Amino acid sequence: MKKQNFEKLGYGLGFRPTHFSYIKEHNPDIDWFEIIAENYMDTGGRPRRMLDELKERYPIVTHGVSLSIGTVDPLNSEYLQKLKALERDVNPRWMSDHLCWTGVAHKNTHDLLPVPYTEEALKHIVERIEQVQDYLGRRLVLENPSTYLEFTCSSMSEWEFIARMVEDTGCGLLLDVNNIYVSCYNHRWDPKTYIDAMPLADVAQIHLAGHSNMGTHIVDTHDDHVIDEVWTLYAYAIKQAGFINTMVEWDDKIPEFPVMMEELGKARHWAAEQAGPTEMPHFKSYRDNIRVPEKPLPYDQELSDMQTAILRGDGEAMNPEERIVPKPDFAPSAQIQSYIDGYRYRLFDIVFDDYPALVKAMGRDEFVVMVDGFIEETPSQHFNVARYIDAFPEYVRGVETSFVFELSVLETAISRIFDENETPALIQSDLDGYDPERFMNAQISPRDALKLFAFAYPVNAYYEAHLTDDAPPIPDKNPSYVVVYRHNDDVWRLDLEENEYLVLSAIFSGVSVGDALSAVLADDEMDAIGGWFSRWISNGLLSRIT
DSSP states (O other): OOOOOOOOOOEEEEOOGGGHHHHHHHOOOOSEEEEETHHHHSOOSHHHHHHHHHHHHSOEEEEOSOOOTTOSSOOOHHHHHHHHHHHHHHOOSOEEEESSBOOSTTOOOSSOBOOOOSHHHHHHHHHHHHHHHHHHTSOEEEEOOOOSOOBTTOOSOHHHHHHHHHHHHOOEEEEEHHHHHHHHHHHTOOHHHHHHHSOGGGEEEEEEOOOEEOSSOEEOOOOSOOOHHHHHHHHHHHHHHOOOOEEEOOOSSOOOHHHHHHHHHHHHHHHHHTSOSSOOOOOOOOGGGOOOOSSOOOHHHHHHHHHHHHHHTOGGGGOHHHHBOOBTTBOHHHHHHHHHHHHHHHHHHHHHTTOHHHHHHHOHHHHHHHHHHHHHHOOOOSSOGGGGGGGHHHHHHHHSOHHHHHHHHHHHHHHHGGGSOOOOOOOGGGGTTOOHHHHHHOOEEEOSSEEEEEESSOHHHHHHHHTTOSSOOOOOOOOEEEEEEEETTEEEEEEEOHHHHHHHHHHHTTOOHHHHHHHHOOGGGTTHHHHHHHHHHHTTOEEEEO
């Protein structure tokens, strides 16, 4: 890939939806925004509408978390196609991801997992970078990782691996200065040596973020202010390289937007000073702890065994005492456990947050046990972590009552409908020119963000009750019919009569209005249709008539 210099944009921020209203109202003085690619590749809802407005005001760069450049699986064609489509829509100044892998055997841990730094791994990753760059028709930018373990089989340092990767592929580098500090602290590397080895002329941008110091190790949580030692490393990198596009990340415990602006102001300050607020960080090395295996395992087995340990929740599955470099006060078993815990916490939060009514129906403790069982039995298989709950109702069906299963179906629909495409609603004037005969022969399509349900229990009534009642009673069996739909950013639930549900189901299956009515209603029931159509149009259930 022919190297092209990256545009000098200035100082940017990671865009977070919680800040959209502020940005829209105040039009802050930000040079550019970085978006998480996966949040916009697999959705047609509010995220895309926000992005459409944002890109009209500011330059955009994309940052991915699921390319999984280091996996031994084939490149994910669905992922690349959707990434390419996003590129066409947004025209980002550059596109980045991470030097990592997220899973093998079509599983996805939704974590940025470390790679062994071996010649075999380098050759494999170089080939994959070249494939991605050829497909995208541009330089790929990769970020140096933050890691919590080292493989004993590594035959070179992380900085040597990255420098050779950039040289061999012509790719760009996203220099995450916080990640340098985190990994150097965790592995007792020298951060100055690390920065000095980086191909700084190939850096597209710098990341700055906060982290959580656990004592034995640091976790890259992006949930706090940048610490002084990281500012010192940043100032040193700028002194060595000159100006580099710089942005601040903040992904959890996200503050108000003015706080983000203040943090970015610190970046401007320390870049101008080219000297940080502390001495250069230095960590005492314990490299003599490395025990190189007599027979290093193949790259694919290292990855497969690590994933097995994570998915099973059993660190011993990867033989950590032999495969992971030991650290003072942070044993190999504890290092792999940090990835095991992260995997479970991440998926647990995804499920728990989407089922508030189910928590009340089952009780928190029983619900937690069920979610733990679901995670144990059901590894994620899609790059979009929001899709993980798609399999949850089927799991619930096998372990819980029919009412609990139906409630899980309803809450899954409420959550997932946010990602459906926004389609315009049919309005009364769209029916102008349709005489009775033409109308009966017409076909009507639903809004894309709409789901019809027939339940054996009044689950929508229970869901409504849980919003105001801490412990609504479990209802008796009684058939109910409901449509769940989204209009702009609001999700609505509308109870239907049985025949109304049957007519809508028939219409939405593609038959004509007349055929749907005659299949469901007797002649003396036809009077209801006028009121139903008025309600469907006023509630925005319908989209197109042909």
